[in-house]
Amino acid sequence: MSSPVSHGMIGLSLGLAYVLPKGSWRYAWSAFREKWGLLAATLFLSGSPDLDLLPGLWVGNLNAFHHAYTHTLGWVFLMSAGVYLCWRSFHPEDGWRCFVLFFLAALSHLGIDYLTEDTSYPYGVMAFWPFQSDYFLFNRSYFLGPEKANVAALFQWHNVKVMIVDFLVCLPILLAVLVWKWALKQRGRRWKWSS
Numbered sequence: 001m002s003s004p005v006s007h008g009m010i011g012l013s014l015g016l017a018y019v020l021p022k023g024s025w026r027y028a029w030s031a032f033r034e035k036w037g038l039l040a041a042t043l044f045l046s047g048s049p050d051l052d053l054l055p056g057l058w059v060g061n062l063n064a065f066h067h068a069y070t071h072t073l074g075w076v077f078l079m080s081a082g083v084y085l086c087w088r089s090f091h092p093e094d095g096w097r098c099f100v101l102f103f104l105a106a107l108s109h110l111g112i113d114y115l116t117e118d119t120s121y122p123y124g125v126m127a128f129w130p131f132q133s134d135y136f137l138f139n140r141s142y143f144l145g146p147e148k149a150n151v152a153a154l155f156q157w158h159n160v161k162v163m164i165v166d167f168l169v170c171l172p173i174l175l176a177v178l179v180w181k182w183a184l185k186q187r188g189r190r191w192k193w194s195s
Ligand SMILES: [Zn+2]
Pocket: 001, 002, 049, 050, 071, 109, 113
């Protein structure tokens, strides 16, 4: 796994790409206020595969159930579909693009973990379950793996370094989204986030 910083920043980048409105910064704040719940759902989904750390708390080993079925395509689909159906019942104006946003947010977690240093078995992510149970890990790491054997191990300098690296790697992506929206404004294009 990577740290919540990388998952959160990529989730935020995806959410802002969706929420920032209609090629104009003038309405950005009102759109942000109107759609903060959608941003929160996007952030939740981008971190949701790491919910498998919670049962590890119970047995005193955070890694006990980590990187199994929650880090799979099956989980990504079920979680994004579930959150989308809940969201849609309150916001029927949000159509299929909202589902795509939720799906990509959850999927981004697998992508980041695939690119993250992994020093404990099982290595990588079982990305394509339920279609196959092989684990995948890229042969080069762009993110550091945090120390997380137990809760006490979380509070150490190495994990601060992990979060700094996460921030620096993800910042260009977040900025690219903002520049993209700015460019939309410059070209005077309209972009609707609701279907
Ligand atoms: Zn993870």
